[in-house]
Amino acid sequence: MEEQSGEGKLTVSVGPQHPGSGHFRIIVTLDGDIVANAIPDPGFVHRGAEKMAEYRNYIQNIPHLERPVILDSSGILFPYVLAVEDLLGITDKVPERAKYLRIVMAEFNRIISHQYFLAIQAIFLGHSTQFIWSVGDREVFMDLAASLSGARVTFSYFVPGGVRTDTPPGFEEKTLKACDYMERRLKEYRAMMHENPFMKMRMENVGVIGPQDVVRYGCVGPTARASGVITDVRKDEPYSLYDTIDFHIPIYKEGDSMARVLVHLDEMQESCNIIRQVMKKLRPGPVKYVVKGQMRGRVGESYARTEAARGMMSYHIISDGLPEPYRVKIDTPSNRNLAVMPKLLKGLHLADLPIAFWSLDYWPVEADR
């Protein structure tokens, strides 16, 4: 780490204690209270998930690989199961009900992750009411996801061939009720927090990224969509029957912290819309194609991508025919968004740094793997 103190400049290490999201440090050089230079220093929670995945078979990898993103645990598993199904040659054997249940779980997880995002965003702005509201309302969907999968956080719900369990009795009514509740609450969030002139002052025009930079630096997810770049894997390369559902992707042009927060809010609304449509389309049937015996992929490779809560998540899995993958490369959205951080933070007031940082929805564990 290069010291840039002296001549009116001061180098400060922001972190690596837990700034609301995981252990991560930004080395900030200050000129007065303006950020003259910001160098992200990740790696405090690197656990070698890719290396460890080479030592586990395709089923053992399911609980293992969701550890980097327990907040969005089905987001990180979705492309994994798609890639493994491709390697096993069972892509077209996945039952329709399983595909719809995967969408339900993925959208539950999107809401859960976005609620956490809103909660911490509020805490960074000193707005504890929104924090309590978001953390509380998140429980509604965590309970539903738990009733579906049996676990509160790490669902391990997706398996190659389908999903692990079918819906419990009364699931549909509870889900529709939860969606109604969430949509009502989202209106209240907007009135209290996001249309609040003080909160707008703190977030508007803070940390602006242009569409050019989004593409050159490879930003994904809400960060890209808040800058006017229309990219969402659910629409671009529809997987798991997303093409049978009518939804739109929220796009903002401003590219500032406020736009990124609003994208998250709108996406939660769209998730409720998607879940409602899926509930109408769910037909009774099997939820899993059972692979007999040890799973062995064909010799070859597969690249699958999906839209996780924070953006495009992709897996490149190389198989040499053994029960374990030969190489697993996980490309996570936080890792993608990390590249733009020095550019984004430069020139901000130090007081705006937490908000601009968090508006990227950067999750250190997900980036480090």
Added chain:
Amino acid sequence: MNEDEVVALLNGTLQPMNLVAAKAAAHRVKVVGSADRLVEAMKALDSLGFDYLHTITATDYPKTGEFELSYWIGSVKEDLKPHVVQYVFRIPKASAVVPTISDVWPGAELREREEWELLGVTFQGHPNLRRLWLPEDWNEMPPLLKEYKLKRWVEEERARHGLVVRGE
């Protein structure tokens, strides 16, 4: 645009460079190339609309003494969005030097740093090749090399459960 049209579009520009694009799977187009033509191929893909670098995967093949590098490039253009192009080549491990593409896409800088650190592929011309994920005092070999074995107990545990131990 379907895969065949993408292949035709790419081949129009890539063939003069002696590179051939072919359909690999649904929405996946594969270009088998070499390390010397990497930068010009990336610039050509960028100008054709594949302007959105997803990731770089390096893989160790100890049996042949090679690294395989896959560059996955997507697009944000409306008609190219569903497709991902894979530019793939192998290099000998003894001279694992690849030109950097961080001047084509600044986002590649972190991707390359990761492969350098975890596998030991050197990216020539990279502005900032230093530790990213590993501890600063890491003095063992790059951990994603196949020679680097996880702790002994993992294999003992696997043998106890009758799981196949990968022999090399």
